[in-house]
Amino acid sequence: MSDSAAVSPSATRAMKIVAVLAAISTLAAVVWSSSLPLWLGLRVYSEQVLLIVLSCSMAITLMTRPRRRGSSRPPDRFDHGVALVALIWGAVMVIRFPVLSQNVFYHPTEALILSSVGIVLLLETVRRSMGWALIVILGLVVLYALFSSNLSGPMQSRSIRWDRLLTFMVLDSASLAGAALYIAVAVVVPFLILAQLLLQTGGSAFFSDLSLALAGRKRGGAGKIAILGSALFGSVSGSAVSNVASTGAITIPLMKDGGYRPRTAAAIEASASTGGQLMPPIMGASAFLLAENLQVAYGEVVLAALIPSILFYVALYIFADLEAGRRGIASVEPSRIPAMAGVMAKGWFVVVPFAVLLGGLFVLNMRPETAALYAVLSLFVLSLFKTYEGGRIKASALVEAIVKAGRSAVEVVLICAIAGIIIGLFSRSGLSFGMGFFLVKLGEGSLILLLLVTAAVCILMGMGLPTVGVYLLLSTLAAPPLIELGLNPMSAHLFVLYFGMLSMLTPPVAIAAFVAANMAGAPPMRTGLEAVRIAWPAFVVPFLFVASPALLFDGAWWQVVLALGTALVGVYFVTAGVVGFLWGTVGPFARLALITCGAAALWPPGAPMAFGVMAVGLAGCALLVVLLRPGVRPGQAAG
Incomplete structure (x- = not known):
């Protein structure tokens, strides 16, 4: 069967409709971002623009994603009909939003119907595009909001009636159409x-x-x-x-x-592709959300992310060079x-x-x-x-x-829409206070334990969610307790963002590594483990800038230079130990020495006994250079 015959006329029409909806989404965003309604003197609510884009995104998902994830059966007329419902819902919401946002209590039936339809459509489109992870999290938060008065201790709160909860989730500006x-x-x-x-x-x-x-x-x-x-x-x-x-x-x-x-x-x-989410000047969507959460200029986020990104890519470059020398x-x-x-x-x-x-x-x-x-x-x-x-x-x-x-x-x-609802419910239901209380108590006993728990939760959540979803949720739950315990706000939020990103490389669900493995014809799980070995600095750097904010340009110039210089030395020698190659191939004891001395040089300036540990580490690195240099062999000069 030819390619032209394989595509039915109805499928061709659907593809054209999807293209039109995608263009409408883009142009609506551009119109709002350019402040065109303001220049034209039009009174337009930001929520109206957001609802246009959301309804188009839901319709696109319904028309392009099968009902059963992984199925080869394309969407059919039923799916196209539901997509039409999504568009009609969006149109009604855009028209009625000014009235409902100000006088929702005078239109309870209308608000409840629109909210119910909107939630069902959003849950279905999120399920088709990302699976059940976010939906399960939302379900747990909703259950808490409905029955929190039945709990005891710090987790007890005032329950929200189901109809008010439903209208809050869709119509409140702090929820669905919120900042996210x-x-x-x-x-x-x-x-x-x-x-x-x-x-x-x-x-x-x-x-x-x-x-x-x-x-x-x-x-x-x-x-x-x-x-x-x-x-x-x-x-x-x-x-x-x-x-x-x-x-x-x-x-x-x-x-x-x-x-x-x-x-x-x-x-x-x-590894290199994953690091792009934190590489200035543009970075990933999470960086803009971080700037919004901290109420700082985006430029400050770019500047703070610069040194950690440099360390990450320098380590990858060193690995590629030393691995090439070894092989x-x-x-x-x-x-x-x-x-x-x-x-x-x-x-x-x-x-x-x-x-x-x-x-x-x-x-x-x-x-x-x-x-x-x-x-x-x-x-x-x-x-x-x-x-x-x-x-x-x-x-x-x-x-x-x-x-x-x-x-x-x-x-x-879609991620930001459902994550916005979850974040809104965290605040409205009192769950953020209860969870924050437990995390602060944990951190009072050991801040490093709280950091390790936060890192593990970020990676685990990232197995079912993209980085944006992980950051949105953990920045609401985990970052505030870290800040309350004395961490720099930028450090706390970047810590969460880093480990949310690393879920892309960490087995058992390392999406970026698995895609690359498929392209290379390599075993997926072994590729994921290899990616963790190669990208090891990304698992260490967040702990470094938590202990030494100078790595985020938060400090005097000499502190920044010292933190960056010692970190680069440490990264080089630890990577040499991981690869097993410096001037030539080295044995197990030399590898251990390289990793130990490099780790000591990495010891952040803000940590206990920092200068003593760093001095010992740097001296050890210098000694290893002398002891392990047998003479440079032809073709092995570093690049």
Whole structure:
């Protein structure tokens, strides 16, 4: 059967409808982010715009995701009918929201019907797209809110009547259409447009060629190219899985051809792609939510995340170099490496929107969504004259970028909608107080124990949730007790965000590692374990910046330099011990010595006996360099 015959007319119509709905979502977000209603003198509630995007996202999910997850049977007429109900619900909510938000008690029946329909639609679309994890969490919180008066002790609270609970979940501005959904629509969508427009103008190819030109001639060049390319592209996409799918198609075969084992190639790609969620300047959706939660400028979040991100990628780069030395992996064939001058001559325009974005954020103090829209505008204007592959951008490519941005936003919108309800119920029901009380009591006994518990919960929750969902929930539950116990607020929230991200690499459900393993033809579980070995600094760095806020640029310049310098030394030597290679292959006792001395050098300046431990560690590292250096063999000079 031919491809044309395989797609039925009804399926083609459905695809066109989905494209239109995705475009409407994107354009609605742009209209609101650009403050166009204000300029036109129109009185529009932010919740009305959010509900338009939410109803379109629910309809897209119903039309594209099968009723049974994993089923090959596509959505049918029943699903399309339910999608129509979602759109009608959204239209009614947009029209009636101004009345219901101010006079809900005068329209109890209408409010209850709309709330019931909205909750059922949201739960079904979340189930289809992400499974049961968030729904189970919501169910437990709802049960608490309904029966909390029957409990005793700190967990006792005043129960909420079921009808009031239902209307609160959907109609209250602190719930469904709250801050979380606002960030997803007004802030994240403009950045998704920028990412998609970069793809349409050849930005992904530019990043790949730039990485080849920078690292291709060095030892283990294929692995270093993967790390640099994934860092560059990941900082734009903000999604670990899409980053693996985009850059991994090029880098994983390149690494395998270069001599890396399939599981190592997949693990390097998964680790590098996952780190993009915390790599400035754009990072992932969670970074915007973090800025909103702390009520700080997005630029402050970017600055705080910079050193931890550098440590993470430096460690990956060191691993790729030392692993190449241990296995004798050479550089990439010269014929495959483009000239740097040629790459920049073809792709200089890709740098412009980043300059516009950073200038808007740090020089002009723009809101992130405004800076992103100016970056999109600058890239679009340049693309009318030039793309990386040559020629000009076509109108169809621009439309495709708008549609893909809308489709990329669907999952984030649904997560933020249901997470907003959960967060609203945490506060309304008193659950946040009860849980916070227990966590504070735990932390009074041992702060490190509370940090370990928080890290474990983040990773466990991340096995069923994307990073955004983990951060939204844990920032409400775990971050406030950490702050109450004396932690820097930025440290507490970044700690939660880091470990939520690491669930993408940590077995038994390491989504990014499993996707990369499938592309490399490697065993998924062994790839996940390899990713944990490679990305070990990401499990340590959060504890470092909790003990030493200087790693988040919170301190005097000499404290920042000292913390960064000792951390880099420690990361290098611990990684050398993990790989088993320094100037040459080293034995088990030398590996243990490298890890011990490196860990001592990593000891954060704010920890007990910091300077003594660091001095011993640095001296031990220097001694190991002398003792383990047999002479550099040909072809093993570090890249």
